[in-house]
Amino acid sequence: MVKKSGSTKLKRQMAPSFWQIKRKGFPFVLSANPGPYAKDKCYPIGLLLRDVLHLCNTMQEAKIILNSGQIKIDGVIRRDIHFGVGIMDVIEIVPNGESYRLIPKDLKILVPVKTKEKGVKLLKITSKVSIKGNRIQYGFHDGKTLISDDRQMNVGDVCVVKLPSIEIQNHVKFDVGCTVLVIQGENAGRIGKIQEIKDGMFSLPKRTVVQFDDRSVELPVNIVMPIGDDRPLLEVFM
Numbered sequence: 001m002v003k004k005s006g007s008t009k010l011k012r013q014m015a016p017s018f019w020q021i022k023r024k025g026f027p028f029v030l031s032a033n034p035g036p037y038a039k040d041k042c043y044p045i046g047l048l049l050r051d052v053l054h055l056c057n058t059m060q061e062a063k064i065i066l067n068s069g070q071i072k073i074d075g076v077i078r079r080d081i082h083f084g085v086g087i088m089d090v091i092e093i094v095p096n097g098e099s100y101r102l103i104p105k106d107l108k109i110l111v112p113v114k115t116k117e118k119g120v121k122l123l124k125i126t127s128k129v130s131i132k133g134n135r136i137q138y139g140f141h142d143g144k145t146l147i148s149d150d151r152q153m154n155v156g157d158v159c160v161v162k163l164p165s166i167e168i169q170n171h172v173k174f175d176v177g178c179t180v181l182v183i184q185g186e187n188a189g190r191i192g193k194i195q196e197i198k199d200g201m202f203s204l205p206k207r208t209v210v211q212f213d214d215r216s217v218e219l220p221v222n223i224v225m226p227i228g229d230d231r232p233l234l235e236v237f238m
Contacts, residue, residue, distance in 0.1 A: 185219070
């Protein structure tokens, strides 16, 4: 038979740097299937259950947990151990009602979420396309899309949506003065305010100057995410 796809194996040493796993041991580790996120920007849910949340000791036990419908991602039951979980996704453990949001904070990747916030998610707009009927289709960072008559939102803005219906409850404009979270790089997890937005050039991407408590840093716009105007909209960032 011919080979129909690329390798599904991932060597532990080649895993993304933000994965909180042991780098020594069995040479191969679980990989994420194609889905909402690129493979280097998400965790496979099986790995989170075993190595981060420590809900099980083996991947076979992780399969049993998932197959029994005990795990929800953004309000939807997921059963595939390879399903990719990315930034701002909410993981709910159904039997005990505990929920976690995947964000970099205080050297952690999963932060506990209060009950009232587990049904809310921040989605960054990554595309804006005009479609038939003079309507707008917005694409978000996690692969979700929304068709709307609202033309006021732009790429880079963030929508506060209700899960799992993707109903927009609020909107944060990516502009000078807004509060942002750094989601990648050495400053991942830090929260600051935008001082300046610089247009991209042939050799440089569009950039923004973010003011932290101790210094200012110039960062590409694709690794910062608005989380509020004067202050963060969600308590998890406090």
